[in-house]
Amino acid sequence: MTTDYLVIGSGVAGLTFAVKLAEKFSDKKVVIVTKASEDESNTKYAQGGVAVVLNKEEDSFRKHINDTLVAGDGLCDTDVVKMVISEGPDRLKELLLWGANFDINDAGKFDLGKEGGHSEYRIVHHKDITGYEIERALLAKAHELQNITILPHHFAIDLVTNHHIEGANPNELVCYGAYVFNQKEEEIFTIRANSTLLASGGIGCVYGHTTNPKVATGDGIAMAYRAKAKIKDMEFVQFHPTALYDSSVGSAFLISEAVRGFGAYLRNKSGHRFMPDYDDRAELASRDIVSQCIDTELKKTGDTHVYLDCTHLDMEAFIKHFPNIYEKCLEYHIDIKTDWIPVVPASHYLCGGIEVDKNGKTTIKNLFACGECTRTGLHGANRLASNSLLEALVYAHNIYKYALEGTNQSTNVIIPDWDDKGTVIPKEHILVQHNLKQVQAIMRDYVGIVRSHKRLKLAVKHLDVIYEEVEALYKTSKISTSLCELRNMLNVAHLIVKQSLQRTENKGGYYNIDNLD
CATH class of the missing domain: 1.20.58.100 (Fumarate reductase/succinate dehydrogenase flavoprotein-like, C-terminal domain)
Incomplete structure (x- = not known):
């Protein structure tokens, strides 16, 4: 298969780029490959929302920038932080034009939330399923465009680079597309592309206990690493402090940061509210602090989990804001009106990844990356809550703008077919x-x-x-x-x-x- 643009991943990063490009160039072909159903991605499970400065009377770009820099603990790229945050309102407008819906308050304005590490209310959300709503709107828009082809249940195995091409310059790293596994037909084929975008999401499943879906296995980062792209800041794995505790290993249900922003307390088994012992911001400290404090409590007591107490909150307002969380707790026989929610930190987000510049360019020619699989410099040592969807939107836009310059030329190199001679189907898994x-x-x-x-x-x-x-x-x-x-x-x-x-x-x-x- 040959295409102008190959996108690996169907979350907010990949879909935003594909929609923008396909809208602009009706004669350009965009192919999106995704290893599960087209809507299965980390985006789908993002509860909190998009951090955007809208209320200029109380909030400001300067405040959002400062909050991001504080969370990043001195390792953010300040220029990148300023760029992403200042572009936020424009990227939100585009989502609205594409049909995404966000909660409105009684005054007819966005019902802005506040999460850990934020100094002001600035989180635009759709109840507690913001990512699901954004994914829905982007997929609907993508299906309207005839020049976008989405291939679900197609797994990208490896990038095709100059290392696969006979006679190519071994010192010049170039990407020509990818080898792709059609999981239903069990066939491997090549997709040749003038430009390839890795938008493959996170790595949560590497830890087993994770808020990520089963598809989050770090595929894009691993492919880029094997292709000799630069990978940076992988040590900065963010653990979400409050995943619903389940004794089994696997994807854990996320209890959103916004629940603590709404006023919930963290307590240990004896009922002591412990966060004020560690940090003046208490439950609204940044995620790394809250996770480390919970970890300390668990090591002191030997317990497997702590509790999130919502019983003192306005329950009618809580259920309106967090209907999905309320229903999920009921499935676990937890009535938050009277019961505390058992929670434990779980692998949630990777702040490092494939190194990219402001245009989303990797260190490999014709290979771009966007979203959680990247290291942009925005997050530094720790991501500020709800900055990830914003980052994906801004960088998808920047990669699109770079594509408008038309600097990537089509190539006619001969790509060898996938060679699996001598391999057998394993008898045991x-x-x-x-x-x-x-x-x-x-x-x-x-x-x-x-x-x-x-x-x-x-x-x-x-x-x-x-x-x-x-x-x-x-x-x-x-394979x-x-x-x-x-x-x-x-x-x-x-x-x-x-x-x-x-x-x-x-x-x-x-x-x-x-x-x-």
Whole structure:
């Protein structure tokens, strides 16, 4: 297959770019590949909203910039922060034009929320399913455009680069598209593209306990890493402080930051409200602080979880704001009118990733990246709540603007077909599942909220053994999605551990007990 633009991922980052480009150029073809259904992405599960400065009387770009810089703990790129935040209102207007709906208050204005780390009310939201609403609107718009082709249940295995091309210059990194696995037909084919955009989302499943969906296995970062793109700040994994506690491993339901913004208290098993003991901002401290405080409480008591207490809140207003959370708690036999919600920190968001410039350009020619798989410099050492959807919207727009310049030329190189000669269909899948659980356990136990040199070095040792086993299996087996995902998660785990060991000071979401003065 040949296309002008290949987009890998169907969340807010990929869809925004595709819609903008396809609207502007009716003669340009855009192909979107996504490994599950077209609406399955991290975007779909984003509860909080989009952080945008709208109320200029009480809020300002300066305040939002400062809040972002404080959360990022000195590692943000200030110019990037200013750019993203100042563009916010314009990007929100586009979402509205495309049909996205956001909550309105009695005065007919946006019902702005406030979350941890924010000094003002500036979160535009749609109840507690903001991401779901944005995904719906963008998909509806994409389906209106004849030059967008969406290929669900198609898994991008690897990027095609000059390393695959006979006679190509080995010193010039160029992307020509990707090898793609049609999961339903079990066929692998090549998509040749003049430009490729990685918008593949996050890495939550590397930890097992996560607020992310099952598709969040770090595929884009792993592909870019194998293609020799620069990857940066992987040590900064943000743990969401309040995922609904479930004793089983897997995707955990997120109890939005906005619930604490609404006035909920964190309590330990004895009922003590502990956050004021650690930070003057109490429950509205930034996510890294709240997660570390919960982790400390759990280590002190040996408990598996703490509690979020909403019983003192205006319940009618709560249910209006958070209907999805209220219903999900009822499914777990938790009536928040009288019961505390059991919560625990879970892997939530990666602040690092594929290094890109302001135009979303990676260090590989014709390869761009957008969204959670990237390291833009906006988040620094810790992402401010609800800045992620904003970042995706702004960078998708910047990549679109760069595409308008038409600097990427079509190429006629001969791309070799995928070669799987000598491989066989594995008779057992237990090796993949066993190693997946091992990787997740290693990351939770050795590379979690609080780290140490000893645990990180043990993680390297254990991951290396699994890597050798998985690579041997990969070279001899017919492709399967689960095997590719495991391979990608191992690459991501390696990057997180390696870059954690390289960090010599604690910043934001990164905390190593051996880095203390």
